[in-house]
Structures are given as structure tokens and as C-alpha cells.
Amino acid sequence: MKSKKPSGPGKGKQKYTPKPQEVRLNKYIADAGVCSRREADVLIADGKVKVNGKVVTEMGFKVHRSDKVEYEGRALKAEKLQYVLLNKPNDFITTVSDPHGRNTVMNLVKNACDERIYPVGRLDRNTTGLLLFTNDGELAKRLTHPSYQIKKIYQVTLDKPITNQDFDAILSGVELEDGMATPDEMAVITDDKTVLGIEIHIGRNRIVRRIFEHFGYRVEKLDRVMFGTLTKKNLPRGKFRHLSPKEINQLKHLSGGRRK
Known part of the structure; x- marks a missing residue:
């Protein structure tokens, strides 16, 4: 009987190579920061997306992270998703860049991550508080x-005391030039x-300021203290932090429910 020589670790065995992770094409496009998955489906159906040089119109098509994906001739890169929360100070504008050289919120989060992130919505130059950034x-x-x-939720500082009559009128709803504006709740602090x-859940431009200006009040300070499930707790003015996995899941759950 022939004796077998002991083999070394892994000798004689085929080396295992894990398959590259596959993702749906619409998710790849969304991860690249182009648009939402639903909008990506439209771009794919319209023949505006190429994978490795070929137009793909198939819904549910999957790609590897190493594949070359192009939209309108531009190569896309599915980046790591980032979620950064800023406590915005006064005198910063919510734009990616400003031709007049004014301070923008991007200056405050430029060291947050390597990926390019964008503000979710906007806050006026003189409005402070919570502003979320993500790709x-x-x-x-x-x-x-x-x-x-x-x-x-905003904390509002007025130039004069609010009257009971105006308080009740605001809660009942205010007819502005661009439609009705009705707060969900309001309280005197x-x-x-x-x-x-x-x-308030309305996101129209300068909506809180315009509500009070409609009744003759000047808003001297406006601070957003809550956005969705996020609060300013332990976040000093002018500083940012990354969201925890739990916070990210809460936001996704909050925005993933049935539309109203």
C-alpha cells in the first residue's frame, strides 16, 4: 500500500474566489447620486444608460461594482453612502458653490468624508439649525x-409678543400667495x-418666516431643532457628525411609508 504524503494547507484544493457583489442597475445609479431608484428606472427604460458600452433597457438588470456604467456619456461611480448632520450657524448659504464668494454650508462639511455630499433641502442664510447632507x-x-x-420643528423668535388672536389664526391655517400653510402644532415657549x-411639514421657500410676516411680525431668529427623527442633541453650532446606522434606518423607514 502506498502511503500518501501529507499535503500543506490548501494544497491540492482550488483557491476560492468570491464573486463580485451584484447590485441592481437602478440602485447603482442612485448610489452614484444621480437620482432616486424610481427615476433611474425611467432613465434605463429611455435607453440613457450604458453598461460596459452597451445600452441596457432591461428592468432589474444587475451589474457588478467593477462594471463601467455610463449615463449621458458620463461614467458613474457607485460611492459609499454617507449621511452627515450639520448644526448650521448663521450667515451661511445653502448652496454647493457661490459666485459671489459668500460662505456656503459646504465649507463646514468639506472634511466630513471623501465622497461628494449634498444638502437635503435648504435653510435660509440667516436660519440656523439642522441640515442633512448625503450622496x-x-x-x-x-x-x-x-x-x-x-x-x-423650528424655534422662532419674534420682534414682539404674539397675540392670542394671531396664535389661533396661524394654527387654523394661513392663505399665502402660493397656497394654504397650516402648521401641525405650535406652542409659546x-x-x-x-x-x-x-x-410643520411644509417645505416651501421661507414658509415659517412668511407665516409670521403675514401677521405683521418680524422673525429675528429661526432655528431648526428637529428634522424627521433627528435632533440637535450633543451637536454644537457649526459642527457636524455622521449618522448612526440606527438613525439612518429610522430616516429610511420614515420616508418609506405610504405617501399622503
Whole structure:
């Protein structure tokens, strides 16, 4: 009987090579920050997307992360998704760049990650508080779409005490030039009735300021203290932090429910 020589570790065995991770093409496009998955499906159906040089119109088509995906001639890169929360200070504008050289919120998060992130919605130059940044195009679209009614809470400082009559009128709804604006809740915070908290899901431009200006009040300070499920707890003014996995899941769950 012939004796067998002991083999070394792994000798005689075929080396295992894991298959590259496959993802749906619409997710790849969304991860690249182009648009939401639903919008990506439209781009694919319209023949605007190429994979390795060939137009793909098949729904549910899967690609490897190493594949070359192009949209309108531009190569896309599915980046690691980032979620960064900033406590915006005063005198910063919510734009990616400014031709007049003014301070933008991008200056405050430029060291947050290597990926290119964008603000979700906007805050006025003189409005402070919570502002989310991400390269997750699908989530950003949901968080800003009015039909998902994402809750936002502001602390408002007025130039004079609010009257009981105006308080009730605001809660009942205000007819502005671009439609009705009805807060979800409102409360007086200080004894002098100049500081209030207002909860609203409407995302129209300068909506909180315009509500109070409609009744003759000037908003001296406006601070967003809650956005969706996110709060300013342990986040100093002008600083940012990355969301935890739990916070990300909460936001996705919040924006993934039935549209209203």
C-alpha cells in the first residue's frame, strides 16, 4: 500500500474566489447620486444608460461594482453612502458653490468624508439649525418630497409678543400667495410670548418666516431643532457628525411609508 504524503494547507484544493457583489442597475445609479431608484428606472427604460458600452433597457438588470456604467456619456461611480448632520450657524448659504464668494454650508462639511455630499433641502442664510447632507439620492428625494410630509420643528423668535388672536389664526391655517400653510402644532415657549415652537411639514421657500410676516411680525431668529427623527442633541453650532446606522434606518423607514 502506498502511503500518501501529507499535503500543506490548501494544497491540492482550488483557491476560492468570491464573486463580485451584484447590485441592481437602478440602485447603482442612485448610489452614484444621480437620482432616486424610481427615476433611474425611467432613465434605463429611455435607453440613457450604458453598461460596459452597451445600452441596457432591461428592468432589474444587475451589474457588478467593477462594471463601467455610463449615463449621458458620463461614467458613474457607485460611492459609499454617507449621511452627515450639520448644526448650521448663521450667515451661511445653502448652496454647493457661490459666485459671489459668500460662505456656503459646504465649507463646514468639506472634511466630513471623501465622497461628494449634498444638502437635503435648504435653510435660509440667516436660519440656523439642522441640515442633512448625503450622496443617497433616493433618500434625499423622499425626505424633500411634500407627499411624505417629513416633520420639521423650528424655534422662532419674534420682534414682539404674539397675540392670542394671531396664535389661533396661524394654527387654523394661513392663505399665502402660493397656497394654504397650516402648521401641525405650535406652542409659546417664553413668558413674554416672543419665542415659539412650531412644527410643520411644509417645505416651501421661507414658509415659517412668511407665516409670521403675514401677521405683521418680524422673525429675528429661526432655528431648526428637529428634522424627521433627528435632533440637535450633543451637536454644537457649526459642527457636524455622521449618522448612526440606527438613525439612518429610522430616516429610511420614515420616508418609506405610504405617501399622503
